[in-house]
Amino acid sequence: MDSSKNKNSEQETGVAGRRSFLGKGAALGLAGAALGLTACKEDGNKAKPAAAAGAAPKSHGTEVAPGQLDDYYAFISSGHSGEARILGLPSGRTLKRIPVFNIDCMVGWGITNESKAIMGTNPDGTLKYTTGDTHHVHGSYKDGTYDGRWLFINDKIHARVARIRMDTMEVDKITQLPNVMGFHGIFPDKRDPVDQKINYTTRVFCGAEFHIPLPNDGHDVDDPSKWGALFSCVSAETMEVMWQCRVDGNMDLVATSYDGKLAASNQYNTENAADLNGMMAAERDACVFFNIERIERLVKEGKYTTIGNSKVPVVDGRKAANGDPKTAVTCYVPVGKNPHGVNASPDGKYFVCSGKLSPTATIIELTRVLQWFEGSLKTERDAVVGEPEIGLGPLHTAFDGRGNAYTSLFLDSQCVKWNVDAAIAQFKGDKTAKVIIEKMDVHYQPGHNYSSMGETKEADGKYLNSGNKFSKDRFLPVGPLHVETEQLIDISGDKMKLIADHTAYSEPHDGIIVRRDVVKTRQIYTMTDFPNHVTPDNAGIERKGNKVNVRLMSQAPAYSMPVIKVKKGDEVTITLTNHDKVEDLTHGLALPTYNVNFIVNPQETKSVTFKADHAGVFWMYCTHFCHALHLEMRSRFIVEA
Amino acid sequence: MDSSKNKNSEQETGVAGRRSFLGKGAALGLAGAALGLTACKEDGNKAKPAAAAGAAPKSHGTEVAPGQLDDYYAFISSGHSGEARILGLPSGRTLKRIPVFNIDCMVGWGITNESKAIMGTNPDGTLKYTTGDTHHVHGSYKDGTYDGRWLFINDKIHARVARIRMDTMEVDKITQLPNVMGFHGIFPDKRDPVDQKINYTTRVFCGAEFHIPLPNDGHDVDDPSKWGALFSCVSAETMEVMWQCRVDGNMDLVATSYDGKLAASNQYNTENAADLNGMMAAERDACVFFNIERIERLVKEGKYTTIGNSKVPVVDGRKAANGDPKTAVTCYVPVGKNPHGVNASPDGKYFVCSGKLSPTATIIELTRVLQWFEGSLKTERDAVVGEPEIGLGPLHTAFDGRGNAYTSLFLDSQCVKWNVDAAIAQFKGDKTAKVIIEKMDVHYQPGHNYSSMGETKEADGKYLNSGNKFSKDRFLPVGPLHVETEQLIDISGDKMKLIADHTAYSEPHDGIIVRRDVVKTRQIYTMTDFPNHVTPDNAGIERKGNKVNVRLMSQAPAYSMPVIKVKKGDEVTITLTNHDKVEDLTHGLALPTYNVNFIVNPQETKSVTFKADHAGVFWMYCTHFCHALHLEMRSRFIVEA
Known part of the structure; x- marks a missing residue:
């Protein structure tokens, strides 16, 4: 292995050298992309400083000194850990884990009655699901930029969308999408398609990746040609599913236009195939555009069907039903093969779709898509205004607000910076256009990338984050399972500068980088926001038959009751309100043997319900350091035999 | 709030200024310690750079440049998140989360059959516990330093000890301690007490904090005077409980001597009280020492009892049964009130216990404790050779290998550096001895602190980590629940230098900082280490009645079977072996609706078992990015109605 191959070169299109990584077993004969890779074990290449690829300044400017604050928040989805995460940038410090679809016994997510109600339970009260797979998180918009109100995040495994309120950074709603499997891409709208005064988010769009029998009840399991995939629209306010639109092919990511008129999803497997070869048979795939106004008009007019037990209106967006552009609800724009990403440029003009198995990015002009829907554009493909060759395995594209795009190249293990206007000029025939900048x-092996404020009209071109799928030799070894890398790149100058290797708990997926002034959080809760809050007036034990309500308060360093007595066999509900008012003065409640573990932040109320099936003395104790006498903060929970 | 109060001053013993934090509700009339604190909201004090407390150099040297590696591993326990964590230092990057007592759907911990077997299940196959509270993690020793073989970690809620094998950084055993509640402190031994050739870890000692009826079956629930707490010894090799020793009072942390002869636990509530006032009634508490050789001799001679259903031998270590030093198994050395911490100095001579409610650290000389056991020391208290006043709320003490100790001061929100020899001289009457250095x-509000290699004979005095319980204004706000701080302090020079505010997912508890050369990890697994591994010879579907075994292999970018068919009502076991051999080429398996989500690292095997109770087509997909066609890596799991 020759580290001199680590050169930055526009001409370097092979996958030799440090990028050879995926093993001979992964060989696939794909035209154009040399996917036949060889395994390499590079002990000699370990711990090389960034100097190997150029100058290595002593400080990269990512160190945020003790007592200083970061400039940006990064809100990131965290793959099959099921959670969301907040990083500070440029430091890369993890400021918060937000449990979403996973169980988190630190806060009690999936343990308290309140969190279970949000996550969803079986008839017996157990959680319906304990796993999740989050890929995309996006913020709500106002006037083309983030309003700091909500984050929306997907669950690919169980087709759920969760909403995080940004004042507390906690999940307050989770909605299951009916008749959807493999819910992958998610994006809020930015404006109402009809009432342009509503210049903020009211809908959340959700792309379904896998096609399945509709409904998926055991019929047609052997005939993929009868399967379908649905694009779903969820109300941002109520989180109810408003409508769905059935399409041909699989959907992947979602983008929305700044005028609110269009949403789109890049599509692979437009072949509607069920196996790998079939999914790569066609020459091109597509980016499917949705005409939101027309879909909602059809719903209003009752021109929809429903599927199985679901009452959600389903509009037909398949090609066969949308031959006439003037009435079509969908427009399938052909793009490079097996695309994995569609992103809106911050000037509001273009969506960019990358090819993955084609070394190109496809630039689609939104006014032309609208022209197609009006019947004034000849073919869907005529909406394409640029298709530069940018490198091997292009996936996602970010923007700097200065006309440049940054696309992750999975196979090349690179980030390519290219100019959108130059690519459009080149497409028109200008052979002198310099498209690739660096x-x-x-x-x-980068997957997602995203830039600071890059998905808003306020794209500021300061930072780019590259979420890489393999870290190999970048960190101290910790066994067979490696941490992945979130590499921070300073894109504010003429040249990109790699300034930090941050780590990610798998999987590094999509995220957004938000200026810190956008975020306005609460310091403590309001006690009366919780209908079951405990006050000195209603605190104590109440028994109804074998149901026992224990209403408890915490104030450092004690719970309001030193002894709680119940009888074996009782169904016990413990409700705990934290009466401390000082910011961050959180208490925990752990009850040994009974698997109870949760925290209450200042003025917050949570509850748990369980059967007291073990007799004995159980010391209920505070888990969250609160006071010099924290260790002594414990009460006796006594279950009489 | 006057930030000029943030001065470093030995004289500053009040708790005014920035340290006032715990709220009026927390007021307690304690002599000596001004615990009556007032709430303060300090908007004006936000985002102050460290410059406020001194010079702020531009770079603090914690930035590890892209491509460079950290110098140390920090293995840390993570409180009520139930996990362990590996950080790189000085960068503070999270290199790994190790799920221990929690469910982690990224790796499938608590989901796969293999992890459930380690965690423990109910008769119906569900997990016995899904919560944990880890406070202490310590490494196994050889020749007085880490051998890189194992980590041991406690669960306070459910009294379990887990072992992490350091070649894979994964839990391989979890043991429940019988008749123990509130298992808090844990420490491996360093040498055999008898056979001094065995100069490595063979035992793990576990302190129990809460006293309970023995057995805890519903009797004596109202008579705390009859309750007890047990000190447990677990075999490092088999992880079986070897013996227990009943003591007076609660136990907290554990330390062990380098000669293997002594283990000790600091004790609060020597009053055996059940409420807060009672726990603070006595003037002093204690550090209880265990004579390991004598305890094991009693066990061998059959001089023990057992409790309830447990067959573990229990030796009586209460004061009443140990009046004669020459036969005693325990020695209760009086120390400052409500201590929270006992730590061994790297020269092997002393244990230091801090007072928490007393502003002192107590230095106990181990040779004197051994003299007491020989009958040649007059009183237990005579083992104390120093007791310096060091500040308010002293908790834990770390060492630099140069004769200095560093104690966290919870109430003062400080780290105090003091000299051990000077403290001993002062105790002898030397009024010129300068004990407090800085x-x-x-x-x-610091809790635990720990220094690089500080709990070994190789203490190198490079870094100190201060795990602080409140971060308040140190990070961008993320709502009512704040992240905590792990502050990194450079202790290599004459003056301590605060060099980084790292973040911790609660709770920041104890940890160890280990030189990177100590750790030797595996890159991939050995396939045959898994008895159920799947090969081309046994791959496929096998049905026995309604039990279906699906034996599957993964190799990027495909599973070995594109279609798997079962019948509704079948009990399905999917076993997956990853046949990829390239380091870090991990695959995932997610099965929608069936709540299946786990990963297999190269050459690893895992399995899940579930009832196929939903008919339909379910796309089983890879969650862990593996290849350019990762997204296309999916098979159809078909459940026929």
Whole structure:
């Protein structure tokens, strides 16, 4: 292995050298993309400083000194850990884990009655699901930028969308999408398609990746040609599913236009195939555009069906039903093969779709898509105004607000910076157009990338985050399972500068980087926001038959009752209100043997319900350090035999 | 609020200024310690750079440049998140989360059959516990330093000890301690007490904090005077409980001597009280020492009892049964009130116990404890050779290998550096002895601290980590629940230097900082280590009645079967072996609706078992990015109605 191959070169299109990573077993004969890779064990290449690829300044400017604050929040989805995460940038410090679809016994998510009600339970009260797979998180918009109100995040495994309120950074709603499997891309709208005065988010769009029998009840299991995938629209306010639109092919990511008129999803497997070869048979795939106004008009007019037990209106967006552009609800724009990403440029003009198995990015002009819907554009493909060759395995594209795009190249293990206007000029025939500005190595196999404020009209071109799928030799070894890398790149100058290797708990997926002034959080809760809050007036034990309500208060360093007595066999509900008012003065409640573990922040109320099936003395104790006498903060929970 | 109060001053013993934090409700009339604190909201004090407390150099040297590696591993326990964590230092990057007592749907911990077997299940196959509370993690020893073999970690809620094998950084055993509640402190031994050739860890000692009826079956629930707490010894190799020793009072942390002869636990509530006032009635508490050789001799001679259903031998270590030093198994050395911490100095001579409610650290000389056991020391208290006043709320003590100790001061929000020899001289009457070398503000309310290699004979005095319980204004706000701080302090020079505010997912508890050369990890697994591994010879579907075994292999970018068919009502076991051999080429398996989500690292095997109770087509997909066609890596799991 020759580290001199780590050069930044526009001409370097092979996958030799440090980028050879996926093993001979992964060989696939794909035209154009040399996917036949060889395994390499690079002990000699370990712990190389970034100097190997250029100058290595002593400080990269990512160190945020003790007592200083970061400039940006990064809200990131966290793959099959099921959670969301907040990082500070440029430091990369994890400021918060937000449990979403996972169980988190630190806060009691999936343990308290309140969190279970949000997550969803079986008839016996157990959680319906304990796993999740979050890929995309996006913020709500107002006037083309973030309003700091909500984050929306997907669950790919169980087709759920969750909403996080940004004042507390906690999940307050989870909605299951009916008849959807593999819910992958998610994006809020930015404006109402009809009433342009509503210049903020009211809908959340959800792309379904897998096609399945509709309904998926055991019929047609052997005939994929009868299966379908639905694009769903969820109300941002109520989180109810408003409508769905059935399409041909699989959907992947979602983007929305700044005028609110269009949403789109890049599509692979437009072949509607069920196996790998079939999914790569066609020459091109597509980016499918949705005409939101027309879909909602059809719903209003009752021109929809429903599927199985679901009452959600389903509009037909398949090609066969949408031959006439003037009435069509969908427009399938052909793009490079097996695309994995569609992103809106911050000037509001374009969506960019990358090819993945084609070394191109496809630039689609939104006014032309609207022209197609009006019947004034000849073919869907005529909406394409640029298709530069940018490198191997292009996936996602971010923007700097200065006309440049940054696309992750999975196979090349690079980030390519290219100019949108130059690509459009080149597409028109200008052979002098310099499209590619720079390619920079990332480490390694990048997936998502995203830039600071890059998905808003306020894209500021300061930072780019490259979420890489393999870290290999970038960190101290910790066994067979490696941490992945979130590489921070300074894109504010003429040249990209790799300034930090941050770590990610798998999987590094999509995220957004938000200026810190956008975020306005609460310091403590309002006690009366919780209908079951405990006050000195209603605190104590109440028994009804074998149901026992224990209403408890915490104030450092004690719970309001030193002894709680119940009888074996009782169904016990413990409700705990934290009466401390000082910011961050959180208490915990752990009850040994009974698997109870949760925290209450200042003025917050939570509850748990369980059967007291073990007799004995159980010391209920505070888990969250609160006071010099924290360790002594414990009460006796006595279950009489 | 006057930030000029943030001065480093040995004289500053009040708790005014930035340290006032715990709220009026927390007021307690304690002599000596001004615990009556007032709430303060300090908007004006936000985002102050460290410059406020001294010079703020531009770079603090904690930035590890892209491509460079950290110098140390920090293995930390993570409180009521139930996990362990590996950080790189000085960067503070999270290199790994190790699920221990929690459910982690990223790796499938608590989901796969293999992890459930380690965690423990109910008769119906569900997990016995899904919560944990880890406070202490310590490594196994050889020749007085870490051998890189194992980590041991406690669960306070459910009294379990877990072992992490350091080659894979995964839990391989969890043991429940019988008749123990509130298992808090844990420490491996360092040498055999008898056979001094065995100069490595063979035992793990566990302190129990809460006293309970023995057995805890519903009797004596109202008579705390009859309750007890047990000190447990677990075999490091088999993880079986070897013996227990009943003591008076509650136990907290554990330390062990380098000669293997002594283990000790600091004790609060020597009053055996059940409420807060009772726990603070006595003037002093104690550090209880265990004579390991004598305890094991009693066990061998059959001089023990058992409790309830447990067959573990229990030796009586209460004061009443140990009046004669020459036969005693325990020695209760009086120390400052409500201590929270006992730590061994790296020269092997002393244990230091801090007072928490007394502003002192107590230095106990181990040779004197051994003299007491020989009958040649007059009183237990005579083992104390120093008791310096060091500040308010002293908790834990770390060492630099140069004769200095560093104690966290919870109430003062400081780290105090003091000299052990000077403290001993002062105790002998030397009024010129300069004990306190320096006090430095930390932010805020420090709990545990630990130094690089500080709990070994190789203590190198490079770094100190201060795990602080409140971060308040140190990070961008993320709602009512704040992240906590792990502050990194450079202790290599004459003055302590605060060099980084790292973040911790609660709770920041104890940890160890280990030189990177100590750790030797595996890159991939050995397939045959898994008895149920799947090969081309046994892959496929096998049905026995309604039990269906699906034996599956993964190799990027495909599973070995594109279609798997079962019948509704079948009990399905999917076993997946990853046949990829390239380091870090991990695959995932997610099965929608069936709540299946786990990963397999290269050459690893895992399995899940579930009832196929929903008919339909379910796309089983890879969750862990593996290849350019990762997204296309999916098979159809078909459940026929």
